[in-house]
Amino acid sequence: MDWKLDRSRPVCPQICEQLCVGIASGELKPGERLMSVREVALAAGVNPNTVQKSFEELERAGAVYSVRGSGWYVSEDTAAASRQFDGLVRQRIDGFFADMARLGINEEAAKKYVEEWKHE
């Protein structure tokens, strides 16, 4: 996984988001063992306690579960991760429309831009 973190936002939710993206996209399969807390901390260059907190938060949400003495695994049920992922996508879209509004483009016009948009 590629851990690109935004320095102006708290680390913990960002770790949660990235793991949810991994699960929702199928990069992390249900039942698959996750990297250990230390491995994630090293890969992302963040504090191990923060990673632990992120894993615990995802466990409360039902996206991952822990096995004592073994580590963390992706839940069979990926609905929780998908919900988080959905929320993330919506947030980005909100951000897009907010940016457009700052450029003086209303929702209607912005949608039209998106429809006409082609990848160059």
Add this chain to the structure above:
Amino acid sequence: MSELLTATGLVKRYGGTVALRGIDLTLESGKIYGLLGPNGSGKTTFIKLACGLLTPDKGKIRILGDAPGVETKKVVSYLPENSYLNSWMRVEQIVDMFRDFYEDFDPEAAYRMLEGLGIDKTAKLKNLSKGNKEKVCLILVMSRRAKLYVLDEPIAGVDPATRDYIISTIISNYNPEASVLLSTHLISDIEQVLDEVIFIQNGEITLQKSVDDIREENGKSVDELFREVFRW
């Protein structure tokens, strides 16, 4: 989490200059703390008091209940700002010296890390590059199984790759029974590794908070906040 270090009303003067003006501080075990402040704010003075190299003029400092001294030096592993190692010594001689000095020193861990970096253990310290010398010092300090690691400016004056190495060494040696207190003014490189930051200014502590709380409340990185708070 248990209390590891407590400072109460800590005052230190150098002649007429007041370096610390009554510091109250508690460090718990299992956390990585950043002691952040501009030059001359009192970072090194506090660290030297914690390591028993200076004595306070007022107030007290306790590490696991003891005043800094023989007992606390057994559990505190200190990386000073400037190396005190003899430059004519070979790396392996220094490892031997640490083994003799500290009960909790793990020579295997030290050699493993030295090997990982490709540092020749028969090399004399004076023949190593500045970056490698700093890495050797850090490896020695982190190879102790201490309760508190005190690192004074571990990332100042090294290149970004060495900085990354130092940061990953701190992360990979992390264990929940021990804590790390590191001082720096280079915040952006290290803030994500910290549990809590302590801002020190003119010998006073102005803030002690978790990195995520700071980002949450201010919508900005600790580095940005630091630049605002300490704007001259």
